[in-house]
Amino acid sequence: MADALLLVRARELWVELAGTPAEFSSSGGAKVVVAPSSRLAPPSWTGVVRIGDAALVTAPTVRTAGMVADAARKMSPEELADIARLRAVLPVLDVLGPASLFYLGRDGFLPVHEGTAVEQLPIGDGDGGPAALLARSGKEEADESGLEDISSPAFCLRRGDEVVAAAGYRSWPRSVAHLSVLVAPHCRGRRLARAVASAAVAHALDAGLLPQWRARLRPSQRVAVALGFQELGTQLSVRLGDAPLDRGR
Structure with a gap:
């Protein structure tokens, strides 16, 4: 309910x-x-x-x-x-x-506690950073993710020197945090989206914001549900x- x-x-x-x-x-x-x-x-x-x-x-x-x-x-x-x-x-x-459209209250949050080393980086971070992930993913997938428009830090996972997954949020009216997530095509299916999104959601909740997750595709919807979001x-x-x-x- x-x-x-x-x-x-x-x-x-x-x-x-x-x-x-x-x-x-x-x-x-x-x-x-x-x-x-x-x-x-x-x-x-x-x-x-x-x-x-x-x-x-x-x-x-x-x-x-x-x-x-x-x-x-x-x-x-x-x-x-x-x-x-x-x-x-x-x-x-x-x-x-x-x-x-999915939403999440603090009491419903199911954070990821795996031993993944999530970094905070500015979205425009240089070679190998979130901007490079956006460029490698292509315009269509980058636009779908909305990651380029975030106002929060980018929460990232690396493989070697390259960022292969990133999440963040854009501040919307009414203290809403609109989530964005992007994973490099060759690294999908490894729960990386869940790890970086969990860090971004925790940051939003600590700031007193209401996390919002808008998803058209099933894989993205499954990540939201895994973190405790309710489809409203x-x-x-x-x-x-x-x-x-x-x-x-």
Whole structure:
């Protein structure tokens, strides 16, 4: 069962990121608002965030909000993050996600106590450091990890002189620490992600922050669960066309 305090804090974060007066419905269901400056999705996109049994949807225009609200009345919050269901009822042009959202309180943390020598390094550390790991991993995987954007130190593991795994977090509003993890492709499957992520999570908790883990891929989700994170919701961004689907075709 989801921790009630974690639900409240997670919802407070996404309400602030909506960029307009909004709230998750206390009775469940979806709330759709017009929010052109929303940070739930890229500019001009529609953002969907479900936390628990309620969803918050931000739309860039009144017209788009109306289309989404009409569709949302016939769908559960879980279905709003289902790409196939959305394509059946809305003019979806492009999609980012969905990604699962995980959160962790101090009491639920399952730290790694293995004898791994995790180092703290600045993200821009020179040859063989976190920056080199990002470069070796390629743009797509580096972007997926979000490691380049962390505001914390990077928590790293080396093999020889090279950093082969790194984790850290970026400070988000509402005292949230958004986790990022990256492991060199040739070193995956050795629980290195769990070790460096554990160090980053411990650092965030000691700073009084709420760790957030956003994961699209199963291996990343498994690491979150192994550390004690609870899956509380889903995030999805969609770019919609201007005209509703023609049901007469």
